């Protein structure tokens with residue numbers, strides 16, 4: 152079978168062997184308090200709907216924002232609101248958060264468990280249920296799902312692409328979901344396809360996950376609108392634009408164009424599981440799968456956890472550290488965020504907690520650029536990272552923009568490949584945010 | 595109590611490639627041709643290689659010490675310049691030639707422009723060009739076992755004397771600079787570099803291909819022009835120098851063709867039997883331009 156792919160990219164070491172064969176293990180009775188940061192998605196932060204001392208139930212909406220681009224937050228346990236305070240989120244920001252003391256009774260909100268028959272629902276009703284369930288992209292970016300499902304009317308959507316690539320090394324949560332929740336994935340996709348009558352559903356999976364391809368193909372058999380395709384194992388195969396190119400050979404034009412502009416909507420496989428659970432079982436987004444892994448973790452595992460559970464607790468549940476990790480990362484090694492401590496709750500976008508040993512991190516000082524061109528060879532966007540880096544270091548923002556530096560995905564391929572270990576992504580990221588900040592100031 | 599971990603920007607894993615490993619590969623690739631030259635030209639060859647290497651590495655070390663910079667001789671790049679410079683010299687040059695050449699290459703061509711990756715001319719080639727203009731006599735006195743002998747390319751350009759068989763030219767049992775005579779051993783090293791991914795085929799193959807095609811067009815002996823003289827050394831080891839060649843694949847191809855064109859033009863019309871060094875140096879100067887005009891179209895860029 153043809154393996155679809157994009158141009159360039161890299162082949163980092165997989166690191167998936169730690170957890171790919173470990174079935175999802177429940178960790179659903181967290182000992183500590185649950186912490187719900189008000190920022191778990193892209194868009195307006197939520198505001199608490201509860202106050203200190205309130206009793207909350209499983210699935211109760213405890214925070215939301217009036218803005219359209221937002222997603223409400225639900226309690227994942229029953230208990231008492233202990234405090235409204237501040238919490239760290241993986242990107243290092245401190246944001247408002249609700250702390251709930253778990254009473255371990257898991258008493259559910261009466262509004263839960265309403266099963267809908269999506270075939271009898273209008274488009275607006277379906278999207279509203281998804282919105283009220285607080286579903287955001289589970290791949291990490293955290294874009295509210297109901298927004299993605301509401302493209303401008305003039306855009307004709309002909310592809311709903313499910314991202315099962317999971318191209319980040321070490322991560323296996325999507326893989327396990329594909330194996331263990333394949334029926335839900337297919338049903339979730341069918342629900343979304345009813346919103347887009349002209350679209351074809353395509354599930355893209357990297358070919359290093361043959362079991363997932365096989366099982367999803369079995370479940371998709373007989374569904375004439377759903378295809379499962381195998382993608383070449385290559386990083387960043389799961390980047391939205393690269394995935395769209397692999398499947399449709401269409402390039403999403405840059406300068407702010409969206410997948411919908413080329414007729415595509417991309418969802419993570421786990422996101423459609425959340426959609427299925429919201430529609431068919433009346434469950435808001437309260438749980439997710441987290442891979443706890445890395446060379447410094449004693450027993451790497453895939454956990455099903457309640458959102459709000461602390462990172463520390465999950466690390467302990469995976470046996471703790473075998474050796475002091477040099478780096479602790481939320482997410483994968485290519486795009487994840489390095490953390491300075493473990494005092495952090497699982498949020499909707501937490502795909503993994505990764506503890507790397509010194510050997511794995513392979514972190515050295517920068518040497519001179521030797522102009523080897525390796526960074527150019529691997530950049531999936533065809534940028535010239537070495538030159539952009541030089542422009543960024545010289546604060547030549549104009550030149551940086553002219554060479555399309557703002558389009559950089561921050562995928563990390565260039566930094567990975569550079570033999571001189573230059574901090575390319577880091578300086579590109581700084582340049583991008585400086586330019587965007589300057590623009591905002593001017594306005 | 596929560597401990598503090600190191601916080602750095604993603605990506606958190608890096609490839610195993612390193613600058614010094616790449617340079618070491620180049621050194622390894624140059625060894626077969628060097629061993630052959632010692633075997634063929636004798637002890638003198640070894641002395642010249644050593645003098646050249648020591649003066650390049652020494653000059654880099656002393657310069658960086660004097661200017662309070664971190665000493666980078668461990669990255670092997672000065673070692674490479676030393677070897678390449680030696681390979682461009684006849685076996686019987688006086689000992690001070692490689693020393694002057696080495697110091698010139700490292701200090702004036704490399705360090706003055708900011709060191710590794712910053713120089714816009716290949717240091718070894720620039721040094722050779724200077725030595726050739728200053729001491730033409732020493733630099734073009736080729737000898738085998740102490741007996742002066744013309745290189746095949748000189749013989750062709752003068753149109754005199756019997757040419758050695760092509761097989762000798764390929765193996766390298768002919769007159770010429772130290773490390774350039776043996777196409778066979780140079781190609782062995784080049785194959786290793788390609789296998790290791792250090793160089794791509796683009797520059798050397800388009801370079802050699804252009805020389806072959808043009809010579810043939812002008813009615814010359816293409817194979818001779820390729821294997822006699824410094825073309826193989828130049829195309830695989832000097833034109834591919836990262837610092838002084840373009841970075842994009844399209845740029846590589848333009849650069850290779852340009853080098854080939856200039857080499858043939860110089861050999862044919864400037865009356866110089868060689869031409870490789872000058873061709874590469876001239877193309878080195880065009881690299882910023884080539885880089886600018888071969889930038890690939892960004893993914894998603896609409897025309």
Ligand code: SF4
Nearest residue numbers: 530559560562563565
């Ligand atoms: S420049 Fe940006 S898009 Fe290109 S490889 Fe580097 S991080 Fe990825």
Ligand code: SF4
Nearest residue numbers: 520521523524526569
């Ligand atoms: S990979 Fe690193 S050394 Fe090579 S050109 Fe890019 S920045 Fe320079």
